Amino acid sequence: MKYQVTLLAFLILGLISCQNKSNAQAPEAVKKSFQAKYPGENDPDWHQDANGSWEANFKIDGEKYRADYNSDGSWIETENSLKKKNLPEAVLRTIKEKFGNEDFVEAERVDHHSKGIFYDIEFKQKGKNLDIEMREDGTILN
Known part of the structure; x- marks a missing residue:
């Protein structure tokens, strides 16, 4: 019994340590950078991903966004999910022409620092899902 309790304690401790960090721990530089980029957004949900980047989840006009930052406060990218029907015509055309037989899962509009x-x-x-990056004109980037 003692062994089972010890094992359970280690399992719980392991699960807790794998969770994302909460918004109270986001570095001040990250919070300031976010406020400079999104001045009206005062209450994002902050999490730190497995790579150490900070993610701010927030809404603009009811749409969900996620902005990613390095620990020094430098902005990486901002993503927002889109329905397939809301993609640009050229992107939809490329999907139909080159990936017509593939099962669509999701789409995001990404604004990336570089x-x-x-x-x-x-x-x-x-196995692993296929991720394709495209410009608004339908040009495939990867």
Whole structure:
């Protein structure tokens, strides 16, 4: 019995340590950078991902967004989910022409610090899903 209690305690401790960090622990530089980029957003939900980047989840006009930052406060990217029907025509055309047989999973509009604006389209595949990045004109980036 003592062994089972010890094992259970370690399991619970392990699960707790794997959770994302809460917003109270986001570095001040990250919070200031977020406020500079999104001045009207005062209550984002902060989490730290497995890579150490800070993620701010928030809404603008009812739409969900996620902004990613390095620990020094430098902005990485901002994503927001889109329905397939809301993708640009050229992106939809490229999906139909090149990926017509693939099962669409999700799409995001991404504003990236070095790549600029692009659309991240995910298709279901056996094993790992296929992620395709496209410009607004339908040009495939990867």
